[in-house]
Amino acid sequence: MQTRYFDLRDTKGQQKEIEDKIGAAAKILRDGGLVGIPTETVYGLGANALDGTAVKRIFEAKGRPQDNPLIIHVTGAQWLPRYCADVPPLAYVLARKFWPGPLTMILKRRPIIPDETTAGLDTVAVRCPNHPVTLAIIREAGIPIAAPSANLSGRPSCTTAQDVLEDMDGRISGVVDGGPCAVGVESTILDLTCDPPRLLRPGGLPLEDLERLIGKIDVDKAVNGALAEGEKPKAPGMKYRHYAPKAPVTVITGAPEKSAQEILRRVGPTSGVICFEEFADLFREQEVHTLGPVGDKLVQAQRVFDALRTFDTSDVTEIFAQCPDNRGLGLAIGNRLKKAAGFHVVEADSERVVLGLTGGTGAGKSSALRAIRSLGGEVIDCDALYHEMLETCAPLRDEIGVSFPGAFDAAGQLDRRKLGQEVFSHKDRLEQLNGIVARHLVPEVRRRLAASESKIFAIDAINLLEGGLDQLCDRTIAVTAPLELRVRRIMARDNITEQYARLRISAQQPDEYYRGKCDCELNNAADTAAAFEMEAREFFQRLIDTIKEEKAHGKQGI
Structure with missing residues (x-):
């Protein structure tokens, strides 16, 4: 069989040509053929949902078990009464909010839907895709389109037309290229035949968004584990090993730094790694495909199947x-x-305790860090790391040099006093400098945390909260001290005038800010550094014991 290719990536081209291609794809579907179609989630392998013989061809082309039900695709909620019985009002509420979009609803079926489409179930899965090309094809065909993902059964789903051709060339009648998928994972499947509604498959519409609209939703056990032998799936993706490459996969869960470290301990020269961008440099001897940044789940969704x-x-x-x-x-x-x-999942080391320390200059963080070291902990002093990176990280130096002309002297050394006078006198310039530093420093902290074997770890950063480093920590601690004590300390420590000391303090957040943002407070009103260090040691030992006990019992930190 020759697979026809319809290029509809540019829908602003010749209208007649576009209409001809849409018409040709629709005719294939009406005549019982199979067409790869684009959606916002993944590419689908479409057939006439009302034609049992055509639907059987989907299973044959994919090598898909026939007890796996399919989703039918429609152009809107107005089609629901044609194919679904006893449609609840909640379905229309959800459709108004989330259609077109990555939401599939399980509803009672009408007899017009053949058993081949529903795998013999008395329910049918329905959604309205958010892709103009496929919506136009459905309208032109005048029929609902049954469409699972357009990959060979068990393989990763397709997010481009080229992926579809890789699996289906010669097996199906046509492929419509509508460009890469915007979401990258399949639709969320919600069963509306039970009360409360039940999430059968998480997807491109987050559970939180659904619950904000309709309240509590139960989560099916198949979301986090395999169905029991003989148990019948009620929706696609519930039963069989899915999305699998040829090599066996092990998933490492836990905080990003911990999971990266766990992978680092396990990999060999022939291992492949799927990791967040921040940790790719740890695996220079392995083939690596990145999911995207730790904090960008949309990018991760778009990349997961490609990886x-x-x-x-x-x-x-x-x-x-x-x-x-x-x-x-x-x-x-x-x-x-x-x-x-295949749900082969390993939890990364949960024994490690990571503490984040922050607070104004002169509060006593250095003494607090010595206390943590005395307990066997490892410390990242972000101020010291920043100055280390000024010597070793050319991109950081370049960005500071461009943004703050004259910050470096003729010998290439940072003029701290000159830069300090500028940023401590202008809040916007201080924020600009902090942003530059965070862009380069945070990834380095992540790498060092992942590479460390220490069970107790502390991160000391004045911008712990603003830079996002608090997300790496089990607890954040505000180290505070009376103002006049702080002034005297930094005058003596840095050999600066009282006026400059007060200027530096005034440019930072007040203690009230740190108290309100951090999990707990360590106040330093001690007469000597040694006395405070002893107090801090006792404080940290109690805190570490509490965190370890919580982890042992599966509790979340504050």
Whole structure:
């Protein structure tokens, strides 16, 4: 069979040509053929949902088990009564809010939907895709389109037309190229035939968004584990090993730094790694595909299938994958990775305690850090790291030099006093400098944390909260001290005038800010550094014991 290719990436081209291609794809579907179609989630393998014989061809082309139900795609809620019985008002509420979009609803089916489409269930999965090309094809065809993902069964889903051709060329009648998918993971599937509604598959619409609209939603056990032997799936993606590359996958869960470190301990020369961008440099001897930045789950969703699929062209013998947390799109991304691994999941080291210290200059953080070291802890002093990076990180030096002309002297050394006078006198300039430093320093902190074997770790940063380093910590601690004590301390420590000392303090956040933002406070009113260090040691020992006890019992930190 020759697979026709319809290029509709540019829908602003010749209108007649566009209409002809849409018409040709629609005719194939009406005549019982199969067409790869673009959606905002992943590419689908479409057939006439009302034609049982055509639907059987989907299973044959994919090699898909026939007890796996399909989703039918419609142009809007006005089609629901045609194919669904006893449509609840809640379905229309959800459709008004989230259609077109990555939400599939499970509803009672009408007899017009054949058993082949629903795998013999008395329910049908329905959604309205948010892609203009596929909506136009459905309208032109005048029929609902049954469409699972357009990959061979068990393989990673397709997010480009080229992925579809890689799996389906010669197996199907046509492929419509509508460009890369905007979301990158399949739709969220919500069962509305039970009360409360039940999440059967996490996807491109986060669970939190649904719950904000309709309240409590139960989560099916298949989201986080495999169905029992003989248990019938009610929706696509619930039963079989899905999204899997050829090499076996192990998913490592936990905080990004901990999961990166766990992978680092396990990899060999023939291992492949799927990791967040911040940790790619740790795996220079392995083939690496990045999910995207730790904090950007939309990018992670767009890349996850491509990362899994790309390994099939390599010689890796095993794949280790970092996994995002379950918030937002993370639930869907993690679900896809875990299914690719056949739910072979390893939790990263949960014994480590990471503390974040912050507070104004002169509050006593150096003494607090000595206390942590005395407990066997490892410390990253971000101020010291910043000055180290000024010597070793050319991009950081360049960005500061461009943004703050004259910050470096003729010998290439940072003139701290000159730069300080500028930024401490102008809040916007201080924020600009802090932003530059954070862009370069935070990834380095992540790398050092991942590479460390220490079970107790502390990060000391004046901008711990603003720079996002607090997200790496089990607890954040505000180190505070009376103002006049701070003034005297930094005058003696840095050999500066009282006026300049007060200027530096006034440019920073007040103690009230740190108290309000941090998990706990360590106040330093001690007469000597040694006395405060002893107090801090006792404070940190109690705090570390509390955190370890919480982790042992599966509790979350504050």
